[in-house]
Amino acid sequence: MNWLNLFSAVCLLGGAASCLFGAIGLLTFPDVAARLQAATKPQTLGLILVLIGSAVRLDFRDASGLILVGLFQALTAPVLAQLVGRAAYRTGSVREETLDTDDLAKRIERERDRTL
Amino acid sequence: MADQARERRSTRRRGEHVVSRKHPFGRLVRRIPLLVWLVLVWLLLWGTYDPGTVFFGVLVGVLVIASFPAPPIATDIRLRPLRLVQLMISLAWDLVVSTARVSWHAVVQGPRARAAIVSVTLVTDSDHLMAMVANAVSLAPGNFVLQLDRGNRICYVYALGCHADPSARVRGEVLAWERRVVRAVGTAEQVRMVERGYRGEVD
């Protein structure tokens, strides 16, 4: 029982720390696309860890629902990242000076040249 | 033999999904995985597993499927349970590594963080595989897929973090994900394609 408590404590603290770092990244990163990285990955990991930490303290009947919450988050976070990222790129919210290379811009330029 | 025929058909139609209108029973059978998934969600939400819950779960599932008809999709997916577990473990491990890396970037670099948008051409040509690879990449270290070009099998991947050669690194990572995904759910032919492409990369 004690080991279970220790495991739960590690998961809860790790998950909360992960969420906290994600929120810090949300504040410090320079543009939407980079902030999105901070938002999606650490939040997903943080939520899943917190879920595991809570689930071991519940009986099986309740814990099964937590699996569902974690699954939803893991499935939807990448989709959201892709959608918001694309919207950010199309509306010009990705700052070009932070990019080392931009193959998409090169391609768009190439296709514009061809149509002109 | 059947595999080859299906393979040929799917390559000819370039992943277009065929709705068989001739066999209504076949359509019903194809919906069964969806029904199983819905009943599973229902059971997890209720948290009880007695026959009554299952019965009402099936009832609600059939009702949902009947009232919101989604196009039945024919997949050319082969499940390999062991490889799928491997894929999930590497996804989970990558989630941990990526979180540590992004947190490090957030604290140390912050506003000076650099990024790159890299185009990666995938080896295989399938709707489902491309979607799964894109999802896997979007969950993995500091990257997400910004734009897909289905016709030319190109992913445009946004990658965070400064590196000497971001293009080569991102390309290697995405192709590694493709290899893992195809090994888990691809057909034998697709697995061969991926292995060949990987060996070509190494040489």
Next chain:
Amino acid sequence: MGVVFSVTFGMLCVAGLLSLVRLLRGRGTLDRIVALDVFITLIVAATCVGMGLNRDGSNIALAAAFALLAFIGSVSAARLVERGESHR
């Protein structure tokens, strides 16, 4: 164990405050969408921690519904932004 829960809740609260700062400062609609999504995820996480603390799982359906609604809301908002800006 009580200390663990206090620290966990404390960290989640600070994270929530930071995401609220981003939500208010914004700079763009997309920034705000991302910040709001993070905030809702934090609420879901805090709800689950609360369930672990009280050993009571009656709020699970609420957490699941919140997680899904956050996704649907953010997706539709992001699509709206994309369409609205491309008209310019």
